Amino acid sequence: MEEVERARERLENIRSVQPILNGLRTISLGSWQAALKRRSGVQTYAEQLKAMLPVLAPHLQTEKGFVQRLRERLPLPASLSGRSNGESDGDQGTYARVEALVIGSERGLCGRFNVAIADEAEDYLQRQTGQVREVELHVLGSRAGRVLSRRGQEVVQAGTLSVTTLPPLSLAFELAGGWLTAYEEHEVDAVHIIYNAYRGTGTYEPTVTRLIPPQLPTDEGPAPRLEGSPRRNRTPWPPPIVDTDPMSLYATVVEQWAAVQLYEILLDSSAAEHSTRFQLMESATQNADQLVEELTLAIQTARRQEITQEMAELATGAGLLGED
Numbered sequence: 587m588e589e590v591e592r593a594r595e596r597l598e599n600i601r602s603v604q605p606i607l608n609g610l611r612t613i614s615l616g617s618w619q620a621a622l623k624r625r626s627g628v629q630t631y632a633e634q635l636k637a638m639l640p641v642l643a644p645h646l647q648t649e650k651g652f653v654q655r656l657r658e659r660l661p662l663p664a665s666l667s668g669r670s671n672g673e674s675d676g677d678q679g680t681y682a683r684v685e686a687l688v689i690g691s692e693r694g695l696c697g698r699f700n701v702a703i704a705d706e707a708e709d710y711l712q713r714q715t716g717q718v719r720e721v722e723l724h725v726l727g728s729r730a731g732r733v734l735s736r737r738g739q740e741v742v743q744a745g746t747l748s749v750t751t752l753p754p755l756s757l758a759f760e761l762a763g764g765w766l767t768a769y770e771e772h773e774v775d776a777v778h779i780i781y782n783a784y785r786g787t788g789t790y791e792p793t794v795t796r797l798i799p800p801q802l803p804t805d806e807g808p809a810p811r812l813e814g815s816p817r818r819n820r821t822p823w824p825p826p827i828v829d830t831d832p833m834s835l836y837a838t839v840v841e842q843w844a845a846v847q848l849y850e851i852l853l854d855s856s857a858a859e860h861s862t863r864f865q866l867m868e869s870a871t872q873n874a875d876q877l878v879e880e881l882t883l884a885i886q887t888a889r890r891q892e893i894t895q896e897m898a899e900l901a902t903g904a905g906l907l908g909e910d
Contacts, residue, residue: 590888597881604874610695611867618860621752622784625853632846636803638839645832681775683720685765686710687797689781689855690730692747696863699782699790704733706792707780711739726852752856758849765798766841774798779848781855788865790858795851800844 688707690700707723714721722742725731731744747753768774777798782790828835 590885593881593884593888597878597885600874600877600881604871604878607867607871607874611864611871614860614864614867617752618857618864621853621857621860624752625850625857628846628850628853632843632850635839635843635846639803641826642828642832642836642839645828646836681718683722683774684714684718684776684778685722685724685774686778686780687724687726687761688730688734689779689852690725690727690733691859692727692729692749693863694729695866696859697866699859699862700727700729700733702790702792703730703780703782704737704739706794707734708737708739710778710780710794753849753852755845755849758852759845762797762845762848763841766800766844769798779851781851782858784854784858784861786861788862790862797844797848797851800840800847802840802843 686707688703690703711721711723723734723739724743724745725734725741726745727747728744731741734741765774765777769777776796778794779797780792780794783793785791
């Protein structure tokens with residue numbers, strides 16, 4: 587009887603937890619799909635920004651301040667900066683001062699998500715030894731910040747992420763704009779982002795990527811084709827009219843590009859986090875369902891044995907069965 591009572595208590599506890607697991611699974615699924623959908627929209631916008639580079643390039647070449655801007659910190663596209671295709675600005679190998687942003691999660695129930703990113707951050711810091719004079723560590727996500735603090739890593743600035751919604755676009759513009767200003771004023775030489783890149787359902791890969799200097803796409807391909815124009819045309823028709831200062835317009839494109847790249851990373855990390863949480867909640871729900879079935883079967887079996895025993899005792903008392 588004691589075993590049956592314990593089984594009933596466990597069954598009641600599991601059934602009380604099941605709605606919570608189902609709710610967390612549903613929320614994680616919705617957030618995961620929303621992150622992927624928004625990331626797709628951001629990638630479309632990035633392609634539109636990329637299409638502006640070959641349009642602006644001829645106008646930049648005629649600018650009087652072109653050479654001066656080339657000597658400054660504002661990155662320029664491949665055809666204007668003189669670098670070969672495949673190279674990127676700022677990859678000289680050594681920097682004086684670098685800021686690294688670690689993106690974790692604000693909530694738990696996502697397995698080793700924050701531990702994995704903390705491991706990658708420590709490996710990154712070790713790799714910078716001897717190459718970078720100063721590295722400042724910034725963190726987004728309270729969980730990752732706590733893991734790094736427990737390991738004795740000094741975090742210069744810690745920020746939080748929303749618990750109920752996806753990261754806002756304004757956050758990416760605020761961070762990227764501040765870093766670009768610091769970069770152009772020679773206050774920082776590079777900004778690296780450390781995050782868990784989404785690789786599929788419940789799968790992620792700790793990744794380090796450079797945000798500043800911006801890694802501008804190559805502009806050595808065909809110019810964008812207008813809708814309805816023949817595919818053989820490699821230049822848009824009619825030609826785009828640029829009536830804004832080309833250099834200020836290009837600076838805006840650079841700022842937008844850096845912010846968009848950061849926002850795509852934030853959404854990528856968010857998709858990885860929510861898909862991992864969904865998979866864990868899915869496994870927990872299946873385990874709970876299995877336990878409910880096993881405990882229900884055990885209780886029913888015990889109840890049948892109890893009824894059989896009672897019937898046998900009644901039959902014996904009525905003289906229908908002989909006593910051993």
